[in-house]
Amino acid sequence: MLFVAACACTVAIAAGQGPAVVHKPSVDVHAAPDFNSPTVATLKRDEKVEVSGQQGLWFQVAAQGKTGFVRVNDIRMQYAANAGGNANALFTGKAGKGRVSETAGVRGIDESDLKSAGYDSAQFAQLESNRVSPQAAASDANGKGHQAKQVPYPTEFKPVADAKPKATQQEKRGGFALARGLLSAVGVGAPAPANSAMDVAEASQGKSETEQAAEEAALGPEIAGRILGAAKLWDDAEAQARVNRIGRWMASNTSRPDLPWSFGVIDSPEINAFAAPGGYILVTRGLYALLDGDDEVAAVIGHELSHVVQRDHYNVIKKQETQSALQNAASSNVAVGGGLAGSMAKEYVARHGATVMLTSLDREAEFRSDEAAQIYLARSGYDPLALYAVLQKMTALGNQSGNLAALFKTHPPLDARLDRLDRRTVAAH
Numbered sequence: 287m288l289f290v291a292a293c294a295c296t297v298a299i300a301a302g303q304g305p306a307v308v309h310k311p312s313v314d315v316h317a318a319p320d321f322n323s324p325t326v327a328t329l330k331r332d333e334k335v336e337v338s339g340q341q342g343l344w345f346q347v348a349a350q351g352k353t354g355f356v357r358v359n360d361i362r363m364q365y366a367a368n369a370g371g372n373a374n375a376l377f378t379g380k381a382g383k384g385r386v387s388e389t390a391g392v393r394g395i396d397e398s399d400l401k402s403a404g405y406d407s408a409q410f411a412q413l414e415s416n417r418v419s420p421q422a423a424a425s426d427a428n429g430k431g432h433q434a435k436q437v438p439y440p441t442e443f444k445p446v447a448d449a450k451p452k453a454t455q456q457e458k459r460g461g462f463a464l465a466r467g468l469l470s471a472v473g474v475g476a477p478a479p480a481n482s483a484m485d486v487a488e489a490s491q492g493k494s495e496t497e498q499a500a501e502e503a504a505l506g507p508e509i510a511g512r513i514l515g516a517a518k519l520w521d522d523a524e525a526q527a528r529v530n531r532i533g534r535w536m537a538s539n540t541s542r543p544d545l546p547w548s549f550g551v552i553d554s555p556e557i558n559a560f561a562a563p564g565g566y567i568l569v570t571r572g573l574y575a576l577l578d579g580d581d582e583v584a585a586v587i588g589h590e591l592s593h594v595v596q597r598d599h600y601n602v603i604k605k606q607e608t609q610s611a612l613q614n615a616a617s618s619n620v621a622v623g624g625g626l627a628g629s630m631a632k633e634y635v636a637r638h639g640a641t642v643m644l645t646s647l648d649r650e651a652e653f654r655s656d657e658a659a660q661i662y663l664a665r666s667g668y669d670p671l672a673l674y675a676v677l678q679k680m681t682a683l684g685n686q687s688g689n690l691a692a693l694f695k696t697h698p699p700l701d702a703r704l705d706r707l708d709r710r711t712v713a714a715h
Contacts, residue, residue, distance in 0.1 A: 304682050306347070308333045309362040309708075315354035319344035326354040335361055337682075340578060343671050345678075358675040362704065363682045394556025394570065395516050401639040403515035410511040412519055413550045413566070416526045420543065423534035430580070432667030434539055439661045441654070443596045444541040448494050493604075497627065502600050503546075504631035506564025510548070512640040513560055513568055517552040520571045525551045529569060532580055533587045537565070539665040542595050549587065557680065560643045561590035563600040576679050581663070581672035588659030588673070595658070598651050599642050603634060606642075649698045653706050660710065677704050 308329045315327040319341045327350045329335065335349040335356075344355040418426075493501070519526065533549035545565035554570040561567050567590045577583050593599060607630075660670035681700045697703070 304337045305364045306335050306337050306345075306361040307364065308335065308360065310360055313356055313360040315347065315349065315352065315356055317354055319346075319355045323355075327352045329356075337361070337363065340675070342579065343581070343669060343675055357671070358678055359671060359708070362701070363678045365681055394554045394558065394572070395513070397641050397644050399516040400512065400641045400643055403512045403639060405508065405511040405635075406515040406518070407511065409514035409518050410507060413510065413514065413548050414546075416530050416550065417546075417548055418527070418530040418534045420534060420538050423531050424538065426531045427535040427667065432535070435665050435667060437661050437664045439541075439658065442541045442658070442661075445495055445499065448496055498597075498600070500627035501630060502564040502597070504564075504627040505600065505603065505634065506546075506562045506566045508631045508635045509562040509640045509642065510566035510568065512635060513552065513562070513643060514550075516640070517554040517570075520551045520553040520574075522551065525574060528580075529567075529574075529583065529587065532584050533567060533591075536584055536587055536591060536662050536666045536668075539662060540591055540595050545594070557683070559586055559590050561593040561599065562640075562643065563594065563597065563603070565594055567591070567594070577676065579672070581668045582676050584663055584666065584668045585659055585673040585676050588662040589655045591662055592655035592658035593647075593651075596651070596654070598647050598655075599645070602642055602645050602647070606638070607634075644695070646695065646697075652697050653703065656703055656706060657710060660707070674704065674707050677707070 308331050311331050313329045314325045315329060316323045317326050329349055333349065335347040337345045337347050338353075339346045340358075341355065343358050345358055345361065346353065346355055347361065529549040529551055534547055537543055537545070537547040542565075547565040547567075549567050550569070551574050552568050552570055555572045556570050557573045557576060559567065559569045559573055567587060569586060569590075573586060574583070577586065656673060659673050663670045663672060677700050681704075
């Protein structure tokens with residue numbers, strides 16, 4: 287069982303149908319979206335059904351000549367034959383304004399946009415001004431019946447303060463500079479290969495927790511500001527307030543509640559979300575419009591929270607730094623960037639912009655983020671089954687959907703992600 291509590295959210299049924307198959311050995315179809323309602327039919331594994339809408343975490347289905355409700359993980363949506371083919375039949379887009387749609391000629395944010403976009407200081411200031419305090423977020427969540435729960439997560443990253451003072455990167459570089467000086471003193475100067483080797487050694491040096499935290503804090507605004515340079519915040523004050531209330535409450539139930547968490551909805555039709563280091567999470571308008579109820583909004587945010595908590599994109603950046611030094615060594619280019627966290631961040635985005643946001647992470651990192659999302663949902667009093675519902679909706683859009691193109695490039699297939707969720711159990715304690 288993948289759920290902790292029933293979802294109270296409801297959405298009107300839309301006209302139309304979408305194909306699905308039964309995904310369990312036996313599934314009862316209920317007369318209403320309630321386990322206590324009468325059973326109108328019993329379905330067997332692989333039996334075909336037609337889905338006509340959603341109420342909370344239930345799908346309305348037609349099978350065996352009868353209509354009723356099953357939980358969103360009792361069946362498996364089939365990829366639509368045409369881009370966006372099933373989505374409009376199923377979802378009314380209650381979270382946003384109007385339904386999810388796919389229009390020819392409309393594209394989302396691509397790598398070239400993130401490479402070339404300039405830092406938008408006004409938009410970034412607006413993003414930060416939309417922040418909600420932990421206390422206000424908790425008050426809002428508690429008022430809606432959400433209480434924090436203790437749910438273990440053994441592999442969740444938790445920064446550990448440096449046990450004793452360590453040499454900073456600046457001090458380490460000072461040592462390398464001294465070594466170069468000594469080489470120069472005993473000859474006519476260090477040969478290029480020696481300089482290059484020291485450059486690589488500099489970039490590969492382990493960083494203290496203090497330095498890593500400082501670099502995260504510096505990189506986050508630089509990257510988020512450039513995403514906002516590619517797509518501005520959506521002009522919907524309630525949507526902005528909502529993702530900040532939900533996001534801040536969920537962030538408080540992670541191992542890193544003290545980050546300066548900021549959340550926003552950006553005006554892009556694609557279905558995607560971005561998690562910049564240091565606590566900046568941006569959801570596209572296209573994805574926001576697909577979601578029904580706070581639980582599903584929380585499910586999307588929970589996945590992105592994990593990328594920040596686990597330092598997924600920051601670790602990619604660290605790896606890129608080292609690879610850059612190796613490339614410099616190969617070309618005998620001895621100029622190695624670095625220095626204080628702020629200058630490192632500015633130098634990094636000068637070279638790459640915000641393209642790290644479209645870098646494919648390890649498949650296991652994405653599966654782990656799905657697992658973490660369910661845990662954060664349970665900790666925050668939401669229903670972990672909401673993530674299953676979101677992935678089912680994405681499946682209904684079809685694997686040729688242009689709105690999902692970037693997500694398909696950077697994430698494992700949706701059916702593989704759903705298979706992983708089927709093998710997990712998340713429970714509150």
